[in-house]
Amino acid sequence: MINKLKTVLNKLRKEAEKRETSVLRVAQRAIDVRIRQRMYLDEAIMIGVLDPRLPSDVAKAYIGRGDFVKHIREINGDGKGLLADKSLFYQKFMRDGIKIPKCYIFYSPEETITGDQRKLVSQADWIEVIKNELPDDILIKPALSEFGLGIEAYSRKDGRFVNKSESLSYEELYHKITSQQAYGKCIVQQRLRNHDFIHDLSNAEALQCVRLITFDNGKSKETQFFTAWFKISSGKGITDNFLHGTTGNLLAMVNPEDGHIIKVYRAHPLGGIIADVERHSVTNRQLTGITLPLWDELKTLAEQASKAVLPVKAVGWDIAITNDGPVIIEGNSEFAAMGKEGPYFHRDDLDSLIQSVA
Template identity: 30%
Template sequence: MKNILYLGFFILKTDYKDLIKSINCTSKKGYNKLFLCIRMVINSLWYGSSFVDYYNFQFYRKNKEQKKEYATMGIMYKFHNKMNHKDFIDEVDNKKTFFKTFNKFCNPAFLYTQKDMDIITTVILERINQKIVIKNPESSGGKGVRIFQVQKKENSIMIGDEELITFLKNHFKENEYFYFEDFIVQHESIANISPSAVNTIRMITLLNDENRVDIIGSVFRISVDCPIDNYSAGNLAAEIDSETGVVISGGIRKRSSCDSYHEIHPSTKQQILGLKVPFWNEIKQLVTEAAHIVPQVRTVGWDIAITPSGPIIIEGNSKWNKDTWQIPAGKGKLHVIKKYL
């Protein structure tokens, strides 16, 4: 019965432009479009998979037993609701509270309102000839992220091409807060693969019944000529062995029916497969400690940047994405979370 309800949700919430692209890509592999659409709906009822799950997980070429291995959208909804107490998820998901709770693990962050104009000017002055990253503190998934160079031209402070006061006035017309972080300089081995953005490690933790932290997934998120590394923006993700920190798959895009695995980065031509992520033990220690801070949120997807001096946490996600976890692996991982359900 629940899967019928999910089907209704998928019908209403699907991004059909994105869906059509996946259908068109898959049909070029010899699959009939009508057949794909019919099977897409049937699979939604059988497995709780969204319409885009059907293509991103490549269900059109998988058998029944392989499909059963996937944690689909319907299953993940139940999983996150069971693991994470709704009264505490804001501590992780909302940037305004996140950086107060987890500040010792993070890059310094600054949050101001319009009444703080003088303070903002002073703080920005300290960042002349540096980059800052401006974000919406209530958004996630890389939405609203903007990177600007702070410069001084004659007697004016510039953010990008706009004078600071003008920039702030325009900003506060549409936003309640001015939130920014210092731009992160990433480790050389990571920057060599893709310098267009700060490429992060998605580390998924779960606080088990014995109050120990299980690391249930690790993924290398790689930008492709894009200022953010978010998976939904058309970038790559590659699976990492959680024990060793070695990348064990090529990178692949979320719309996997339109892509193939990239052992070498498509733009920089640097090797992805086989990379040993630096500071791996330190990353595991970092998320293990962070996972205990808000124990009511038992499972979190941590986004970790690796600087020349070590890892820092960019953000946490209580409803971490099932796609980055399973698409690079090319197989379902329901068995990993089944024991917790």
């Protein structure tokens, strides 16, 4: 508890320094938005509503994560199960013919099946698949995790699956997944690679996805594309998550109509984020103003996916762009609030969402 309080006070001090005001005034605003808008401290810092110079009525117009999720749940009903469990989600999309990463093993303590629905019962069954059917580059993804947590990548080398931290024989990989329960319920799938254009932007191995928010009320033939964001890797780690800038990655606002990057956010040294990035810090490649490849194909895929998960009406899709075309990585029914002004939701964004799915 003491360490948690120290962390909060440190964040408040940094924000006060950045805003050139007192810690007390920042803390008062933080308490206000937490009670009134159910806004967590990190998101309040990210949005900038803790600046005492910001009029109170302007601060009130921003939606906290708590309020946002409440409204999203009202819109989407009880359809979260499919999207929350990646194993169920991937199997449905495989049946529907919607492009996802190729899945080789669906593991759960109750039953394990292959991508083509064969049961794996014995260790010998597993070893046969691991040895002869898995590609040389794989990803093991917990079925119930969020924010890319728990994902591990391996490459086959000299009859073992290795990464930076370990080298596993086929038997050791089998035991890690099953008897050790390292991932819980999980999926063993192909590791996708970025489109050459995307790779050249960052020179990173992490799969970098577009987050495209779609609305579909089930009545109209057309899916609405509300906002689009592109998560750009800083070159570290195997995921592209932004997490309020804490990962060091970048977050780009994208025009959902044509796929060009409008502006790019990074972490501010004193906390929060700032949209002042024009070039990638590692490659020096231009980011603002460029157009992402295969954008029409990406939107078509997102529309297919949005129809497939109805009656869930509002979804944040993570879509990878590869040399073989766009691929759905996952859908989120309680997605991060990424609006039209920035990586947060304004009251106007929420009103637009509600009207769109009515």
